[in-house]
Amino acid sequence: MLMVACKTDVDLCYESSHPHRAEVEFTYTWDEGVLRPDSMCVLANRIIGQWKSSMVVGTNTTPVIGYYFSTDIIPENYISDEFREYLDSATIANLLYGGFDFPVSKFIVRNGEYKFITFNMDTTAFAYDKLMDYMLSPANEGRRLRDLNMEYKTYSKENNKGALRSLIASWTDYNPYADYIQPEMNPIYFDTTQVVRVETDVVAKVSFHPQPLTQNIDIYFNIKKDVSGVPFAIDSVRAEVSGIPKSINLSNGYLDTEHTAKMMFRMDMCAPFNLTAVPPFEIKKEADQLTKQAVGCHANIDVTGVVRNASDYVYSGPGIVQVMIWTHAKDPQTGLISRKKMQGKINIYKTLGKSDLLKEAPDGKHMIRKSKHGNIVIQANIEIDGSKIKRSDNTNGLDNWIPCDQVDVDI
Secondary structure (H helix, E strand, O other): OEEEEOOOOEEEEOOOOOOOOEEEEEEEOOOOOOOOOOEEEEEEEEOOOOEEEEEEEEOOOOOOOEEEEEOOOOOHHHOOHHHHOOOOHHHHHOOOOOOOOOOEOOEEEOOEEEEEEEEEOOOOOEEOHHHHHHHHOOHHHOOOHHHOEEEEOOEOOOOOOOOOOOOOOOOOOOOOOOOEOOOOOOOOEEEEOOOEEEOOOOEEEEEEOOEEOOEEEEEEEEEEEOOOOOOEEEEEEEEEEEEEEOEEEOOOOOEOOOOEEEEEEEEEEEOOOOOOOOOOOOOOEOOOOOOOOEEEEEEEEEEOOOOOOOOOOOOOOOOEEEEEEEEEEEOOOOOOEEEEEEEEEEEOHHHHHHHOOEEEOOOOOOEEEOOOEEEEEOOOOEEEOOOOEOOOOOOOOOOOEEEOOOOEEEO
């Protein structure tokens, strides 16, 4: 009788080779039209005699191909003959919780009954420290699969060493309360299985149909132009929203609303919207012209949610939208083009109250998304005169735009 030890239990083996070797093959079904991630993580959690392994797999093949992310299957007698040729003694010595670094389509696990879960794998967008803590924790610590969170990786504006995929070459952050997540993030996808029995010398086929845990949100507002003095056109608009919960629980969708971040995104320029109507609105993209008096702006984002500020009269913290508007004007006499960038922001406290994106979780301590899709309709117009954003003074239940202190001028 051969006994093989691991961190959490002792398996008894009666096989002459490849003890307790079982294999798992993964396939994915994706809804039509979704922007699927490049790769997904799969976590295999054995229920009885706890044992864990994880893999990173691609999303463009069936069955999917990937590599081990964290596993303690390192002895040579766990490795099938077809993969042995890839390994040398130095590689085997470094495999402990490092994963095999060559692609496979069938993953070796110990036999038993498993729960499998899958979620996005992107080390530039998400932090996996807590996942690794869970993977490395012994069974007697009582770590539970239902306590796992998906957490955004955040970056400071000033010290990100080029890792933040900025949409703007340089900008002034007038709401520096928190760091940034990567711009225009993909949805966080997740799926789990019922209990799957994985038997020795049998390839278990596990199918996933990932669904988004995040909330898809349409954002709308209008820009009103005063062209009575100098005609000007809006070239592009960028925005950012604050108050995005940094982590979400994979099993119940609970959001950490105490720790939030910001995200940048592009706004599409459209025909002006009737913001008093009920969305969704028709999206008719069109470029601005020098003599136009209004422009509609629209963006669609996927985030964990947007948390409202504690009050409606402050302009820092969560629940703030900042905008950067690039314009140009043409001198009618000289024909010279002058370009300006102007910045403004708004506390969308009242808007988020109407948007009703989140609700209290059953535990009374967290928030969860209220629906898969939501709308943020900012009914207050941004008013600009070609040189600056004007301060609005709405007293009819609307939020107010304010100009930022500095106007950047580029020639």
